[in-house]
Amino acid sequence: MTALRLQSAALDRLMPMHLQLDRTGRLLHAGPTLRRLMHDVCFDGATLLDLFDVRGLQPVTSFDTLRGMTGSALHLRGRHPEGIKFRGLIVDMDEAAEGDEPLRGPATAAYVLNLSLGLNELSTLSDTSLTAADFPATDMVADMLYLIEANSAAMGEARRLIGRLQEAQTESERLALTDDLTGLGNRRTLDSVLRRYSVRARPFAVTHIDLDDFKLINDTHGHSAGDRVLRGVAKVLSEETRESDTVVRAGGDEFVLILDDITDPAVVERVAARIIARLSAAEVSGAPGITVSGSLGTTLSSFYTRPDGARMLRDADVALYASKAAGRARHVLWYEGLTHGLGDTSEEAAG
Structure with missing residues (x-):
């Protein structure tokens, strides 16, 4: 029978993780998949x-010992990189089965050591660019890699879907707390922020703003003009407050400011004066013939032994109506016993 000579190219196709060794155990050739898996190792x-x-x-401490283990199962662990484990089988290319001529490998190779990965080692492939195409179709690693790749693709799609759902949820929550017309916070935002401040030790002020004769603007110039005014007012309020403050449209032509870390009434008076001045400017109305003004009422958490957001909002409302009763386009700071100009005390107005 004629000896079969296997070329390195054929072995690379059949056993892409094989090693060819000479009689001393020196490496002559490494299969392409093994080289890619151990890419930082110099085989030469x-x-x-x-x-x-x-x-x-x-x-196995010497290659002499290994020579006597041809045909036996081997367990190998790569030193570089540390930790990758292989199963192996080594064959003496000059050794023939009884009655056969020797199998011949490449001209100088005396031994061929074929390696495979155990199932526990498949996770190491996630850090490489190896795919099922790097293993022969007869190797179950190819099937397992296909499953890993399919699972990875499915997990990636699941992560993208979860990401889109989270974005949609975030956007939904944002819209639920946002006024469509002005982009400011809405009543839900106001209630949430007031609850938060009510349990914090940090001081704050609540300013209630109501536009003067806004219904007349709508009736005379139309709702589109009224909408432009509301957006202009929102712009002014946002520009005259800080990032740490909260500006909301409470409904209709009413706005509320929650001013963070405020204890000095003089600071609130200055902010209110700037807002009143800018509301009367042409930039707010957006059209000639439209006059805009606003009345403001404010209370500070420092006025209360135990500040309560809902109570402060009612008191700011009392101060607002007191400012309207005093002539509009004004600011009134709440104080105990203040009436809103209709004969009610603040206690009665709160009710």
């Missing part, structure tokens, strides 16, 4: 035991 000129810890039934 190294010996098998330089690169791997080898065990059969017992540790």
Whole structure:
């Protein structure tokens, strides 16, 4: 029978994780998949035991020992990178089965060591660019890699879907707290922020703003003109407050400011004066013939032993109506006993 000579190219196709060794255990050739898996290892000129810890039934400390283990199952662990484990089978290319001529490998190779990965080692492939195409179709690793790739694709799609759902949820929550016309916070935002401030030790002020004769603007110039005014007012309020403050449209032509870390009434008076001046400017109305003004009422948490957001909002409302009763386009600071100009006390107005 004629000896079969297997070229390295054929072995690379059949066993892409094989090693070819000479009689001393020096590496002559490494399969392409093994090179890619151990890409940071220099195979050229190294010996098998330089690169791997080898065990059969017992540790292999010399290549002489390994020669006697041809045809037996081996367990190998790569030294570089540390930790990758292989199963292996080594064949003496000059050794023939009884009655056969020797199998011949590449001209100088005396041994061929074929390696495979155990199932527990498949996770190491996630850090490489190896795919099922790097393994022969007969290797179950190819099937497992296909499953891993399919699972990875499915998980990636699931993550993208979850991301889109989270974005949609965030946007939905934002819209639920946002006034469509002005882009400011809405009544839900106001209630949420007031509850938060009510349990904090940080001081704050509540300013209630109501536009003067806004219904007349709508009736005379139309609702589109009224909408332009509301957007202009929102712009002014946003520009005259800080990032830490909260500006909301409470409904209709009413706005509320929650001014963070405010204890000095003089600071609130200055902010109110700037707002009143800018509301009367042409930039707010957006059209000639439209006059805009606003009345403001404010209370500070420092006025109360135990500040309560709902109570403060009612008191700011009392101060607002007091400012309207005093002539409009004014600011009134709440104080105990203040009436809103209709004969009610603040206690009665709160009710």
